[in-house]
Each structure stands twice: as C-alpha cells, then as structure tokens.
Amino acid sequence: IQVTQSPSSLSASLGDRVTITCRASQGIGDRLSWYQQKPGKAPERLIHATSNLESGVPSRFSGSASGTEFTLTLSGLQPEDFATYYCLQHDRFPFTFGQGTKLEIK
C-alpha cells in the first residue's frame, strides 16, 4: 500500500491552523496513525487509528478521514509544534510511512 503525504513542507505562523494530508493507494479503514519528530529526537505517536489522540497530546491536534484521504489538523500553532510529521498505514504488511511534512515557522 502506497501512502502519499502532502505537502512536503509548510510554513506557518504562531496561531495558524494547518492541515497535512495522507492519501492511501487503497482502502485501509481507519488504520492510519500520525507521528511527530523533532530534530535529533525519536518520533512520538500523536494519533492512532485516524482520530484517537494519545494521552497528553493537546486538543489542538486532531485527525480525520474521508475514504482513503486522512488529515492531521493543528489549530492554533504553538512554538513546540514546529517539527516534522509522518503518517503510517498499519492496515496491511508491509506497513508504509508517508514521506513526511516539515512544518516551519514563517
């Protein structure tokens, strides 16, 4: 299963609302998760199974889906949100990541 993530990079300002999209090449139900990675650090899972926030993840993060298109939305960007984001389809082996989206401060 191929996963196409867009955009590859994104510039935004504090307080902005941004969306990142992953499109799967075939139906995967709700089996997509989102990860955040900061420079020099290991990734951390933000959301599992499309829309379920991990404990401790701020409510300004949300996930949704429409068919094979999955969206990560960040509402009201904070300084700590500037990072790289990845999606992962975990419906069928081999699992596959999206290409990543680097979110930068404008």
Next chain:
Amino acid sequence: EVQVSESGGGLVQPGGSLRLSCAASGFPFNTFDMSWVRQAPGKGLDWVSVILGRDDSTYYADSVKGRFTISKDKSTNTLFLQMNSLRAEDTAVYYCTKGAWLDSWGQGTLVTVSS
C-alpha cells in the same frame, strides 16, 4: 514506565553483518508486537519489520526481506534484528518500537555501512 533501548549499532563494511538489540521493560513483552523502524540521514521514516506477540509471526519490508531477521528472547525481554549482507543504503538510525502501531520508541542506534 514503558522503556525500550537499542544497542549494537556501529560501522560495518558492505556485505557484513550486525545484530541490533533492544531491551524492553515496563510492559508484558511476551504478549506485545515489537517493530523496527529506520531513518537514513536526513531522510524520512522507513518501516523495517515486526514480530507479532500472539504467534511470533514476522513481516519485513521488501528492501530487507531475505537479509534481515527479527527475533526476540522472552526470557530477557530483548528484541533483536540480525542484519546480513549489509549495503550502503542500509545506513540509518534504527529504532526499536513497542507495538505494531509504534506507540513507544527508543532513542535509536546508528548503523553505518561503509568501506
């Protein structure tokens, strides 16, 4: 507290072998899926392999199938990745993760394949 910690990375020549280890604690290791993910320098995340907790079934990325073997020692709560026939393109930080859905990550261990 869930903890996973990788070791065993280093410099190896093309065609060589290396075994990575991952020490796990804070959860019932024997019943959980465990995975390996890698990240080449400056690149994105690349799913490598998983071993399922329910029956020890294993799955691999096409790029490593036949060369890498995932296994675990239930007596010591340790996950392994045996890497053979290493290539320059296997150079990456290798992360051990808890769960097939990658819910907890180690800090990674760097593998460099170079002559």
